[in-house]
Amino acid sequence: MTQASPPARFKGTDSYLTHEGLQAAVNCALTLQRPLLVKGEPGTGKTLLAEAITQTLGLKLLTWHVKSTTRAQDGLYVYDTVQRLYDSRFGDGDVRDIRRYIRMGPLGEAFSSPERVVLLIDEVDKADLEFPNDLLHELDRMRFRITETNDEVAAKHRPIVVITSNNEKELPDAFLRRCVFHFIDFPDADLMRRIVDVHHPGLDTALAEQALKVFYELRGFTRLRKRPSTSELIDWIAVLKAQGVQDVKLDENVPFLGALLKKEQDLVAVAEAFGRGRRSRA
Known part of the structure; x- marks a missing residue:
């Protein structure tokens, strides 16, 4: 050899x-x-x-x-x-x-x-x-x-x-x-900003910051069975861009939440967190 x-x-x-x-x-x-x-x-x-x-x-x-x-x-x-x-x-x-x-x-x-x-x-x-x-x-x-x-x-x-x-x-x-x-630790916010910039160059700064804020808030939900990963964040931002969404925040109307959360129990958990008793719009 x-x-x-x-x-x-x-x-x-x-x-x-x-x-x-x-x-x-x-x-x-x-x-x-x-x-x-x-x-x-x-x-x-x-x-x-x-x-x-x-x-x-x-x-x-x-x-x-x-x-x-x-x-x-x-x-x-x-x-x-x-x-x-x-x-x-x-x-x-x-x-x-x-x-x-x-x-x-x-x-x-x-x-x-x-x-x-x-x-x-x-x-x-x-x-x-x-x-x-x-x-x-x-x-x-x-x-x-x-x-x-x-x-x-x-x-x-x-x-x-x-x-x-x-x-x-x-x-x-x-x-x-x-x-x-x-x-491999999960990327912190600073590294994730760099990762997002690689996959979505020229992304509106305000949308990027809002998307990251929602993403990490969701990952902080203790009831989630599957926390969203990096690839799901990248996909979610791609959908937001394609649909012309300019503003996102974590509430009962998170747009395209199904791109981030992949289990029914997690969608229900997010909806219940806002006292609505129903799933957020996916």
Whole structure:
């Protein structure tokens, strides 16, 4: 396996604004060549971080979306027995060549790539408890054998691995010990103003300040089951602009509230907060 030369320092991008703590965590992971584990509530930019790293370093991005049924083996390769059976029945292709039916998973692609890549393993906490340790075992070995063909795949370059978690379950200590960790705090008002300016350049200052005030007031509601995230704020402002809304405030007539709140219970909670006993206009 080729040892990668020290990569360029990560400082965020024009569209992914960050802060010193997150930059330090990314650069630490790049230096140590260890997986970067990022946690934080939905909408804090965990997934987009991998894209920003990819853009900064000029590398290819591979994405592995973890599900409850995901196993580490799935990331290496799968043997497509269904396609082979189909071909044997209908005579499409040489079924004796098993290599035709080996499909590389995201880990397999990363290991077999002739160039270094960024590998995003998204929402690792969705899988069972054994998955994280099995995953790091494969990342440590950086090689695997395809049982059906006895071929060995050995990594030429160690991928840059970004692992995200929504903090829905505890991860094993052994897994945590072998990662660089960072918790992405929700953006404060100053950073959020910069984020809004990136997505909505030239936005009327008064509307921007009013929208941010409503947004953070809503996030302060203790009864909300799902607080609005950054992406929902960006979408809400886009609707306000498109509809020519010039003035917003948190009352029973918040315009297009359904762009911010996505649960019926939360809409009811906001309506009841103003003594109306009904949902705000969405």
